[in-house]
Amino acid sequence: MPIENIPEIYFNENQEVPDLFVYNLKMTNDVVKSKVNLSMHMFSFLQVGKKQVHFSGTSVAVNKDQSLLLKKGNCLWTELLDTEAIYFCTCFFFSEKKLKEFLKKYTKNDKANTVEIPYLIIRNDAYISSYLNSLSTMGRESKIFVENLLSVKFEELMLYLLQKYGEQFESYLYSLINEEPSSLRKIVESNISSNLKLEEIAFLCNMSLSTFKRHFIKEYDMSPGKWLQDKRLQNAKKILEQGKLKPSEIFLDFGYNNLSNFSIAFKNKFGFSPNQAFK
Structure with a gap:
């Protein structure tokens, strides 16, 4: 876009x-x-x-x-x-x-x-x-x-x-006239719970996607896709364990287009389904 x-x-x-x-x-x-x-x-x-x-x-x-x-x-x-x-x-x-x-x-x-x-x-x-x-x-x-x-x-x-x-x-x-720029780490970590794509987070960092990936790996020693997925799944697990929201109510908030993909990624990460995490 x-x-x-x-x-x-x-x-x-x-x-x-x-x-x-x-x-x-x-x-x-x-x-x-x-x-x-x-x-x-x-x-x-x-x-x-x-x-x-x-x-x-x-x-x-x-x-x-x-x-x-x-x-x-x-x-x-x-x-x-x-x-x-x-x-x-x-x-x-x-x-x-x-x-x-x-x-x-x-x-x-x-x-x-x-x-x-x-x-x-x-x-x-x-x-x-x-x-x-x-x-x-x-x-x-x-x-x-x-x-x-x-x-x-x-x-x-x-x-x-x-x-x-x-x-x-x-x-x-x-x-409004404070020009102090936000750091990459600050921007990334404030968007863990958002459903923004990597390209969109890179844009908010004023970087191209390739530049963002290069700086991210230097900062975290890990690819941004894997890092964000792990963090978002951990947050999803915490929410499900509270027993207030079902898997079908949160998968979009964590960047997944459908419940099936969310369930597969969740089970691969934790060894059990999101339905089992929901109490």
Whole structure:
């Protein structure tokens, strides 16, 4: 699957990407684990449908009652239609330059940041609904007018969320300009319990699959496929032994396409079937 460079794909080839940009995304087909290189921080105001995003060390899922503020970088997007067979999301992209200008103007927090999570969930409310309506009318105006108004609308939104969420939102904003990269080991071990494929984990590490395998073997002295399978089967065994979830309810979560393959791998690893592990 090709990598989508967002928001660049929404512009003409020679068109310069502005510091602030709004795009209304409408779809009539589900998109599952699309590889995205997000070059700007982004508000994702989900209005119809469901969205899940996998990052290097975590994932998040929201519905139309929630919106997301996403940190720029590589991620995997899953966007699912609603019962109305449509997906609709208003995307508001902003550059690091605009973020730093806002922080300098309205906050005094210059201490080292400790927040590492790459997203913030925003609860949709009457203000957000009214705000999105105001954004929807802007495309009809002149380019200069829209650019100037977007600057005002960006500050308006940020100030509202700063007032609503306080220190939590301020700390998150500072985390967006923390460029400390995640290590391969950290990313791999945070995805043991996910159902991501090796290629997808490599993408989250900003590596090709071959480069990822080479670095993995150097780090763990074992192939990534075997290492992940062993770790995931061990986790599956622990869950089954708790007696709350059946094999048929967990095999997808551990990267297996069907229960039969999961059962064969499980028995080869432990010498007994997953049904026998379930208490």
